[in-house]
Amino acid sequence: MNEIEKNTQPLLHAIGFDRLLHSDPQGVARVRFVPRPEFAHTEGTIVQGGFITAWLDNSMAFAVVSRESGVGLASLELKVSFLERVGVAPVEAEARVLRWGGSVVFLEASLFAQDGRVLARASSTGKLLRPR
Structure with missing residues (x-):
């Protein structure tokens, strides 16, 4: 377990x-999530979109922390495109910093099935929260 994982909420x-699979100082993070049956609707076969949105949002926060330790992220805007249904099986989200400003950051993330298919994509504008 690395320092970022130790401080997860x-x-x-x-x-x-589940775990942080990869992070680097360029602002890239890959995170594994394991949905539980209670996250799903449609007779337990499709994960509810709010969970998918939260996974993508949190993976982008990991990308921010990977670039600058101790910085928080407040999402100002978040757009999610659901490309395929997400079943109750482990998934991985990969997020990256696109542009890093003084107080604002632009991010993107993709959610992948175990076979590599892209299930959802997100883009976000966030406010960097630095300790005072």
Whole structure:
């Protein structure tokens, strides 16, 4: 377990966070999530979109922290495109910093099935929250 994982919030574990697979100082993070049956609708076969949105949003926060330790992220805008249904099986989200400003950051993330298919994509504008 690395320093970033040690500081994860309880909410992250409640929504299926499994582990941080990769992070680098360029602002890239790859995160594994394991959905539980209670996250799904349609007779338990499709994960509800709010969980998918939260996974993508949190993976982008990991990308920010990977670039600058101790910085938080407040999402100002978030757009999600659901490309395929997400079943109750492990998924991986990869997020990256597109542009890093003084107080604003632009991010993107993709959610992948175990076979590599892209299930959802997100883009976000966020406010960087630095300790005072």
